[in-house]
Amino acid sequence: MLLALLLALAPLVLSSPARAQQPTAVIAAEARLDDWSDPLQALGTLHADESITLSATVTDIVRELNFRDGQEVEAGQLLVRLADDEALAELRAAQALRDERRNAVNRLSQLQSRNLAPRGDLEDAQARLRQVEAEIQALEASLADYRLHAPFAGRVGFRNVSVGSLVTPGTALVTLDKLDVMKLDFTLPELALGELSPGLPLTATSGAYPDSPFQGEIATIGTRIDPVSRSVTVRARLDNPEGRLRPGMLMNVEVHRASRETLVIPEASLIPEGRRQFVLTLDPDDAYRVTRREITIGARRKGEVEVLDGLQEGQLVVAHGTERVRDGQPTRLLGILDDTTTVPELLRQGRDAAEANG
Structure with a gap:
């Protein structure tokens, strides 16, 4: 009877250590060479490519208003006629x-x-x-x-006068803005002047459209340095075919300087300790065993970090699961992150594979 009980418990006793020693599942990323550009960041203000306020120059009564609020008008179109x-x-x-x-x-x-x-x-x-x-x-x-025509094609603003209104010289009758292209003015430190040139690409974002970056390029660099702020004014041009941008909007600007080739890993791979940075590398020839390695990092960008020293191209680092593994521990690789995969996808694939294997 005792022998039969021991034989029945033996598989459970033997399976517990085996289950406890199952390798921890991790997701890796490959240290890869990539083009890297340290952007110059600034805040800028948008201006219409052309912008005017049409005003009366004589004293008389408004006879005709040939536009609606926000209407697109053609160059030369008659907008306002006074009693003539x-x-x-x-x-x-x-x-x-x-x-x-x-x-x-x-x-x-x-x-x-x-x-x-x-x-x-x-x-x-x-x-x-x-x-x-x-x-x-x-x-x-x-x-x-007595007749005000549109000097260029654009969009008129609000109509603030009515037919029959008496206007005098200087009375603003209508605004007109050319919005298909926008001017973006911003300032950059004097030290960046040597790296600026017309045609340099940039990306601008607005709080109104946080997920829609606008691409443009530097058009003009100011001829003077502000002696107080030691900054130079830069003007860029942004295409605005859909008319979403408006004069006066605040824009976050990133100017893309000349790129360089450097080693890049996901920012999630970093293990900071004070001012030092570590990563966990994986050895494919030794059951993906973990090695803790100190690295020197450079600049950062969204989700990625530049590696200056401590890694070589092609090495695998733990990108997900760093808090669950230790130095010298073997792991089970669920997948390698790249431009076509995401962490949730690899976790789901690993879970499906585990369920299929029982």
């Missing part, structure tokens, strides 16, 4: 006078050609014709003050 009846009447009177004086010049010219009129009379008539033609040009120029 008096100016038109003066222009028509001057045109009639021009016709009269032109006829007089023609008659005197014919008579003078037959020596039937003095030369001086013809010259006086020609002078009076030139005078009225100059008056017509002046009236046509003043008549243009």
